[in-house]
Amino acid sequence: MKAAVLKSWLNVELEDIPVPVPNENEALIKVKLAGVCGSDINVYRGGHMTATVPRVLCHEILGTIETLPAGYDGPFHVGQRVLMNPVTSCGECAACKRGLYNVCENLKLHGIHNDGGFAEYTKINVERLVAIDDDFPDEVAILGEPFANGVHVMHRTDLQPGDTVYISGGATVGLYIAIFAKAYGASRVIVSEINEPRRQLAASLGLETINPLETDPMDKMREVTGGGGYDVVYDASGAEVCVLQMTDLCRCGGKMMSLSHSGSPFKFMLGKVSFKEITVIGNRLYSQEEFEAGVRFLEDNWKEMHLDRMVTDRLGLSEIKTALDMMLTGKNLCKIIIDPTK
Numbered sequence: 019m020k021a022a023v024l025k026s027w028l029n030v031e032l033e034d035i036p037v038p039v040p041n042e043n044e045a046l047i048k049v050k051l052a053g054v055c056g057s058d059i060n061v062y063r064g065g066h067m068t069a070t071v072p073r074v075l076c077h078e079i080l081g082t083i084e085t086l087p088a089g090y091d092g093p094f095h096v097g098q099r100v101l102m103n104p105v106t107s108c109g110e111c112a113a114c115k116r117g118l119y120n121v122c123e124n125l126k127l128h129g130i131h132n133d134g135g136f137a138e139y140t141k142i143n144v145e146r147l148v149a150i151d152d153d154f155p156d157e158v159a160i161l162g163e164p165f166a167n168g169v170h171v172m173h174r175t176d177l178q179p180g181d182t183v184y185i186s187g188g189a190t191v192g193l194y195i196a197i198f199a200k201a202y203g204a205s206r207v208i209v210s211e212i213n214e215p216r217r218q219l220a221a222s223l224g225l226e227t228i229n230p231l232e233t234d235p236m237d238k239m240r241e242v243t244g245g246g247g248y249d250v251v252y253d254a255s256g257a258e259v260c261v262l263q264m265t266d267l268c269r270c271g272g273k274m275m276s277l278s279h280s281g282s283p284f285k286f287m288l289g290k291v292s293f294k295e296i297t298v299i300g301n302r303l304y305s306q307e308e309f310e311a312g313v314r315f316l317e318d319n320w321k322e323m324h325l326d327r328m329v330t331d332r333l334g335l336s337e338i339k340t341a342l343d344m345m346l347t348g349k350n351l352c353k354i355i356i357d358p359t360k
């Protein structure tokens with residue numbers, strides 16, 4: 019089968035490799051669409067903390083079931099269109115024993131720790147399959163994995179109706195957090211993004227935006243909150259300047275979350291967190307229940323909220339390097355999806 023293999027950092031090549039052979043618990047999936055994620059780029063540039071090469075990347079996968087395990091009698095059938103939760107936890111480490119399967123010490127993410135969806139076929143444990151409605155278009159369903167994380171982010175930050183929210187970064191992650199924050203009843207949600215087409219996309223989804231190069235985020239904070247600061251501040255940009263400003267934008271006793279999983283260090287003034295009694299909250303992945311809740315949210319709301327607009331670029335597998343480089347240099351508008359048949 020055709021697959022995009024990351025041979026070394028920044029070096030991806032289209033190769034012919036064997037179709038994966040499923041073990042006794044796994045389904046073989048024919049990939050229909052594969053989403054490019056920021057964490058793929060973290061691996062691509064050699065910045066991921068646990069990834070190795072060679073590897074077929076991609077954990078955002080929509081496909082059809084090609085084969086099921088012998089004797090399988092669960093709810094799925096061959097030919098069915100599915101999404102998949104890419105998280106495999108060990109069930110035995112200290113984190114798993116506490117029920118924290120999404121931060122398992124031995125966690126394997128499909129498409130980072132084993133071969134994923136930038137290929138014609140992939141395989142996954144049948145317990146990780148997620149059913150989708152027949153009338154749910156491929157181009158929207160492929161957002162299921164990011165929206166699963168959106169549900170987890172809302173749970174982690176315990177967003178309350180009436181909260182004021184600030185998000186730096188208005189690509190896929192910033193947008194799904196903003197969409198969920200509004201759905202959870204936030205009174206004002208401000209998306210800060212320097213890229214004009216991204217601000218236009220956010221505005222077309224009914225979101226309030228600022229260009230932080232033109233509008234001082236501190237001035238905007240004073241206008242929105244009366245000067246006290248936002249209840250919840252998210253960083254989806256990964257930019258040092260944005261992360262350092264989070265403590266100034268957050269209210270005393272407020273909450274802040276960085277969505278970055280970068281392994282690169284920079285100086286951060288922890289004293290400001292203490293001084294304002296800000297709660298800093300981590301975030302990674304989702305549970306199976308949250309994954310299913312994210313998919314249901316998309317199914318229920320994509321039409322009314324025009325969430326199909328978030329998929330902005332569709333490329334073939336032969337253009338994978340272009341796709342990865344677009345993400346690396348911030349030239350993508352929002353979500354890039356890959357068609358493995360092209």
Ligand SMILES: [Zn+2]
Pocket residue numbers: 055056057077078163164
């Ligand atoms: Zn992702």
Ligand SMILES: [Zn+2]
Pocket residue numbers: 107108109110111112113114115122123124125
């Ligand atoms: Zn574990």
